[in-house]
Structure formats: C-alpha cells, structure tokens
Amino acid sequence: MKNKQYMTRHITDGFIYIFLASIAFLSFFPFFQIVINSFTTQKEMLERSLILIPHTFSLEAYKFIFSGSSILRSLGVSTFITVAGTCINLLFTTTMAYALARKELRARRTILFIVVFTMLFEGGMIPTYLVVKELHMLNTYWAVMIPNAISAFNLILMRNFFLNLPEELFESAKMDGYNDLTIYYRIALPLSKAAIATFALFYAVMHWNNFMMPFLYLSDSHMWPVQIWLRQIVMLAAADFSDVGFATTVPSQSIRMAVIVVATTPILLVYPFIQKHFVKGAMLGSVKG
C-alpha cells in the first residue's frame, strides 16, 4: 500500500518535471533556432530542415549586416534613444514621485487623481500624434522620448517606495537646514538606488523594444532605430504574401535571422540584472501607499 503510494508520487513527479522541462524548452527553442541558423550558410539551411549544430560555420550574414551602414547606424540610434530616454524617464519620475510622497505638498490628492486618470482614459493615437506634430517634434528624437517621459504606473510605485522611507530622516534633515531639493538628491535618491535601478532597467527595455513611437513619429529612415529596420528586413519582404517581382530584393533567411539576433542581444545581456530585480519590483507594487 505504502509502496504503491510512493510509486504514484514518483510517477506524477516525473510527469511534472517532464512537462515543465518541455515548457522551458519551448520558451528558448525558437530563439535558439534563429541564433544557430544565423551562423550557417544559406545552402545548408536549404539542405537540412533541423539544424542543432551547424556543419558549416559562417559569419556571412553578420559580415553583410555590418558592412552596410543602415543597421549599424540604427543600433547607434537605438542606444542613444535608450540611454537618453531612460535618463529623462528617471529624472521626471523620481522628482514628481518624491514631491508626491511629501505631506507638505498641497493638493497632492488632486495631482494623484490627475495621474491615475490617465491610466484609465486616453486621448488615443491620433490626438497624441497631432499634439506631437503641433509641438514640431515630428522627425526629432524628442518625439520618441518625451511623450512617454513618465509611466503613471512606475510613478505610483516609486512614490510608494519614497513613502516607505522613515519620516524621521526627512524631519532631521529639515532641522539641519536642508531644503527639499537637497533632501531629494542627498537622501531620497541614494536610499532608493535599488528601486531606481529596477525602474531604469524596465524603462530601458521599453525604449529599446519600442516600435510604435518611432514608427509614428520618425519618417526619415536615417533616424530609424533597429526595431523599424528589423520590420523592414524580416517582414516586409516575406515571400508568403508579397509580389513575386519583389523577390530580387528579398534578403536571405540567414540575414533576417542575424538581424533578429543583433536586435535582441542587448536585451539578453541585461536580462540577468533585470531578473535579479524584477521580483523585487513586483513586490514594490504590493506595498500599500
């Protein structure tokens, strides 16, 4: 009897391990396929259907990508938007969150309502586009950084974080003659380095991955970040539904794969840091403010 129970327990355990292992496998296999295939030749790809280890190792696709200027430039553009955009995000988010966390600020309930309401209702794509246009931001990098300078959600999480700092710190700093600006950057910011790092990573990933804003606001192809080029190369030339006449300019499959790898590498590089922080970040949200 006892023995049988152990048996069934081990069998269910086995099934659970196998099931979860296959889910984990499915999560990385598609991307893994792309990476492996990007390092082989077009010829081998046509001959073999499934390549786990390439017979012929080739950097052709990467050489091709980096020999032209457009992808290289777009990587620079993406890097610039990510770095500058994240700095703007952090500056706007932390200053406003700090002020909203202080009881001395009058009307902070009203301001909070103004913020929260934007999470519920929005003007939408076209009115926002028209505002950006009226501000003469179209075809400038401001257009992809300023219109989402603050994420209302992150702002509220950041404010909750500041609210949880001990009140005595602020009081004693005031006694020492600090004003709120000095308290903000001498006390509040250094004490929340971990939280700020989390937000910085999330904002950075958002900027690097952003497709819609550059697509809407940047029509000059010299200004395109890598995500837009990726779409041009991988999707617009797909043979499944485009005209046959287009076929001459279709980039080879390995080039498409290489572009995907290049556009994703930065994300994979920061992923270990994000992973360290995001559970903490998710917990921040649960603290009552």
Next chain:
Amino acid sequence: MSYSHAPYNKRKKWLRMLKQLRTNIWLYILVVPGIVYFLIFKYLPMGGLIIAFKDFNPFLGFLRSPWVGTEHFARLFSNNDFIMLFRNTLLISLYKIVFYFPVPIIIALLLNEIRLKLFKRTVQTLIYIPHFFSWVVISGIFYILFTTEGGFVNHLIEYFGGSSINFLGSKEWIRSLLTTQTLWRDAGWGTILYLAAITTIDPQLYEAAKIDGAGRFRLMWHVTLAGMRSTIVILLILQIGHFMDLGFEQIYNMLNPLNREYADVFDTYVYVAGIQQGQFSYSTAIGMFKSTIGLILVLGANYLVRKFGEEGLF
C-alpha cells in the same frame, strides 16, 4: 487696494498659504515638470478628442475647424468595417481568455510542486525571457518559423506527411498565431504574481490538510489553488477590463492584406485611417469609441473586484 476690503480671516488664509508655498518652494518646483508633462501629453490629447465632433482641418487647427456633430460616429456604426473590427476584437480577446489565461496558473501550480531548487530556478529563468523580446522580434521569429519558404514548422508538417500550410498569408490562421504569440511571450511571465500569492499561503494549512488525509492532488486543489483564488479573480477581471487593448505593435506586425479581414482591430484601423489616409476626425472618433468602452470596462472590472471583497485598484 482691494485686498484690504477682503474679510480679515480670508486674507490671513492667503498669507498662510503663501508662507506654506515659500517654505516648501522646492517641492512645488519638483512637482511642476511632471504636472506639465501630464497636461501636455495626456490631457491635451484628451481635449483633442473634440475633433471627433468636427471636420478637422490641419490649417484651421483644433478650435477653428467646423463642427459636424456625431457624423463620424454615425459613419463608423453604419460601416461594415465596424462589425469586422468588433468581431475581431471580441474573438481575439476571447481566445486570450480561454487559451492563454489558465496557462500561467497551471505552470505556477506545477512549479510549486518542484522540490529541486536548481531545476525550478532554471525553468523560471528560461520561461521569463520571451517577455522581454519586442513584438517586432517575436513577429520576426514567427515569420521565420512559420513561413512556407523552408520554415521549421512546415518542415515538420511535411516530415510527418502533411502538406505545408501558408500560416502567415491566410486569414484562417492569424488569430491562432496571435494567441500562440501571446502564450509564448507571457505564459511564463504571468506566473510571477501567482507564485507570489502561493508564498503567502500559511504552511499550517498544508499540515492540517495532510492530517485530514488529503492527498497530493487535494492539497493542490484545496490549499494552493484556493490560496491563489483572489489573485486569479483580480487578474481575470482585469483581463476582461482590458478587452479592447489588444496591442497595436503585436497585431500590426502580423497584419497583411491576406489576413486583414480576420485580424484588423481598432488600434490598427485607427492607424491606417488616421496616419496613412489622413482622416483625422474619423479615426479620432474610432479611437474615442475604443477608449470610452475601455474606461467603462475597467471601471466595471474595478467595481467587481471590490464586490468580491478584494481591494480595488483605485
């Protein structure tokens, strides 16, 4: 000298406020850039919604363009495209709730059964990754795997004796592809909140249930799943509340003339009508319809969350 006629205590109140403002001047300076941001980039566009009731002419601007009442809305509701958009939105959202929503719950339940720490951590690390890929990258990966020109999936189908399927260029497959993408990107990431809920379950409950003779399956059902119940309810209601938000980036990157009929939703339609064709007022009306339904759904969802005895979101 009009202020001298003001009642004494009113003046005193003003002076107090002025003093409060002066002693905390930096707080106000710190909060102003944020407020200006919200006013310009969130509230100005909301005000811009008036062009849904006008015939917007870029040369006349927001205010001087002529009013047309609800003409654009009438045009939207009488348009055959409206039924198509509504049907697509409804079906894609429904697919998400039926085929995506339960998956993170199941994965979290099973992860909780794992005693091998290293295995659990490895699985978690791997299944969170796709969440950080951009929609363009995800669509790109799907294009390459599902293409008829030597894609991995069609190779597999042919290997097992089937004939290859044009997944990308046929309307029958597009909704399944979109659901698969969502599943692949977020099923792992979605487990985080459930796993967090599981950690708050009192271990004594498991002991008590064991003493009562509960087997493994009963523990999973009556203790773990029961402990996740409120999280499940909240997330389900939120999912329904966001039923209009299917994501421009995902769908736009999978759309093409051959599958548009089955996958075009409000966001993508607004882009084509507004930015590509320049019908600013008409597309704003569509966007406004979408946002309004969204607002009603979210408020309704929040009401329901509270009704279930949970803390609402606001």
